[in-house]
Amino acid sequence: LPMEPAGSRKPSDHLYWARTQSTTNPVEHKPLDKEAAAALQQSAVAKGAAWNAASTWEEKDISKWARELLSEDLLLSITTEFDLSSADASKLPEMTQGTHGLRCSLKVASVTSVTGDVTHVLSRGKQRVVFELGLKLTLEIEIREAGELKHIVTGTLNIPEITNEELDETKLPSHKLTCDDRPWSSFLGVAAGRMWPNLKLALSALVEQAKQKWL
Template sequence: MEGGVAEKQSSYTYWVRETKDDAAPLPVPRKLTPEDISKQSQPVSLGSVWNQAGTWEEKNLNSWANGRIKELLSSMSLEFSKGKAAIDEVTKCSGDAFLITVRNKKRVGYTFELTLRFEGEWSIKDQKEKIKGHVDIPEFSFGELDDLKIESRISNDISAEVKAQISEDLQSFLEPIRKKLSQFEQELKDR
């Protein structure tokens, strides 16, 4: 190659469609029929329609929870060695219950405080006397029913010793209350 410069070939090449004839035809759009739509798999998601990805959604269940707790606990009665007592009203039921959907998984929770009014009859010095008062559950929350504690307040003007005995008897309300709240917890999970 005298006097001429050798052509340098590039080491880089790229794909170029030479003609349109050898290319695959473009797809033709068509309207989907209801049958086509029914064949498509629908993603299963929890929560609202607007939250199909299931990222985060919190639902307040306070009104349902308050009503259900009152319904479960308002008619309980027990008999003791020296008397009997019955819960006749839930006078205080305050707290929060919620359902949270996170990453398409359902989680529930609650925290409540309760005051239950009771009436009863105890044998005090071989005489039956009507007793009134309240049973307080200072705080309970989801998954912690084993730690449940109750405190009692007796309205009658009686000796401290008799009040202590009645308060001790009222501790037997703990297990039936725990069972009812466990039922509430299960119903909340199933929502």
């Protein structure tokens, strides 16, 4: 047979087209029912968490629990007693200066608010509790001379932000004090400063209790 010249072929001549009509029905995609969708999602979560099987990193928001513990227990347990030094006495109102042997007892009378976030972190088997909180407390100070009650001073301590880093500080973090009896405002600042070590203990107790609860 004579060969067909190569130049006379069309690019589509090598294609083969079926001469009969396909009888295969098109694939119909049906949406998953609720049970199948839930199973698929659970499987995806399990696969996504597989990398963390060795407790490489895990976080848990414990803010609600922590705020309740602080408001209802730890902060209300704060009390501080101290004898006035000469430097402390200089902050007393003029009407009380010159008195001697004064002893002060400070307590958190009520917790107005605790805001912010607390997170429990498990990293490579080690626990950390990270907090960033705002505290607003009502303080009450009793001032006695030779055991006799002389004055009661009340006021509000507002700490807008306190974090783990402040636990290493020796002074009360940035705050605002409002005294209900203005002449005692300076002395309220002295008393609040004396309270700081016990406030740090309360926050440290929060950290330790969180570690025990989510161990």
